[in-house]
Amino acid sequence: MDQDKKIKRIDSARDKARAREKDSERLKVEENVFDVPTLKILYTLSNKGIIKAMGGAISTGKEANVFYAEGEEKELAIKIYRIASSTFKAMDAYIMKDPRFTNIRNNRRDIIFAWTRKELQNLKRAKSAGVRVPEPIIAEKNILIMEFMGEEKTPYPLLKNTPLKNDEAKLVYDKIVEYMRLLYKEANLVHADLSEYNVLIDPADTTPIFIDMGQSVTLEHPNAREFLYRDVQNILRFFGRYGITDKPEELLSKIQADAT
Ligand SMILES: Nc1ncnc2c1ncn2[C@@H]1O[C@H](COP(=O)(O)OP(=O)(O)OP(=O)(O)O)[C@@H](O)[C@H]1O
Numbered sequence: 001m002d003q004d005k006k007i008k009r010i011d012s013a014r015d016k017a018r019a020r021e022k023d024s025e026r027l028k029v030e031e032n033v034f035d036v037p038t039l040k041i042l043y044t045l046s047n048k049g050i051i052k053a054m055g056g057a058i059s060t061g062k063e064a065n066v067f068y069a070e071g072e073e074k075e076l077a078i079k080i081y082r083i084a085s086s087t088f089k090a091m092d093a094y095i096m097k098d099p100r101f102t103n104i105r106n107n108r109r110d111i112i113f114a115w116t117r118k119e120l121q122n123l124k125r126a127k128s129a130g131v132r133v134p135e136p137i138i139a140e141k142n143i144l145i146m147e148f149m150g151e152e153k154t155p156y157p158l159l160k161n162t163p164l165k166n167d168e169a170k171l172v173y174d175k176i177v178e179y180m181r182l183l184y185k186e187a188n189l190v191h192a193d194l195s196e197y198n199v200l201i202d203p204a205d206t207t208p209i210f211i212d213m214g215q216s217v218t219l220e221h222p223n224a225r226e227f228l229y230r231d232v233q234n235i236l237r238f239f240g241r242y243g244i245t246d247k248p249e250e251l252l253s254k255i256q257a258d259a260t
């Protein structure tokens, strides 16, 4: 066999092996997320007409998988918290001290279900306060359904992956500060995982969209200040590279100010 043919054959065998590997990875993920109780809820939601067609995976995170779906009128993002393989221990610290969730039982499933409901409630509060977030639609056990924020089945880019000129970055920063203020003053919430990884950017008008609010806590939470300070530091660290020079105390006082 000539050399070229040999190389071609090796390449194609390797591609096939890679595809198999990818497939088995995908199956592993799907096995973890689509357990029987989760599938039953998805069937029910589809019988109710809330989900018209399930689409592909958007993301596989530490605790949840996000899928694209078609809804009745709108496109949907379906976030499914994994019962089996989520790092749910970390959820404890957030949820157990939240006055809204004082009477949940201390077992894995109940904590995850409460967490999912909490994300829905947090998104609702944020939206009513005027923060741009995906519109929450329904939470059922470990499944949260919300508005899909993207175009042509592709989510809007993360702030982290959005190239910005300094003057655009300043506008995005100001808007994020305003959203942090609205969350704090109007929704009584701290995001508690705010960073360039949990903000999407709408390319049409460069407005930020806050996502991933399962861990957001009310101001009564004993660690609310600490979480707010961490959010502030994350945001300042990211925008430092665009010439934003606010000190943490300056940003904090903007967040805690009455309407400007
Ligand atoms: N409503 C939405 N519309 C479009 N894309 C979304 C939406 N919600 C989430 N995504 C996409 O899915 C990704 C993961 O979502 P999210 O940040 O809520 O979960 P996560 O970070 O995986 O959570 P975890 O903390 O469990 O790892 C986002 O970075 C975004 O790309």
Ligand SMILES: [Mg+2]
Pocket: 061, 197, 198, 212
């Ligand atoms: Mg996230």
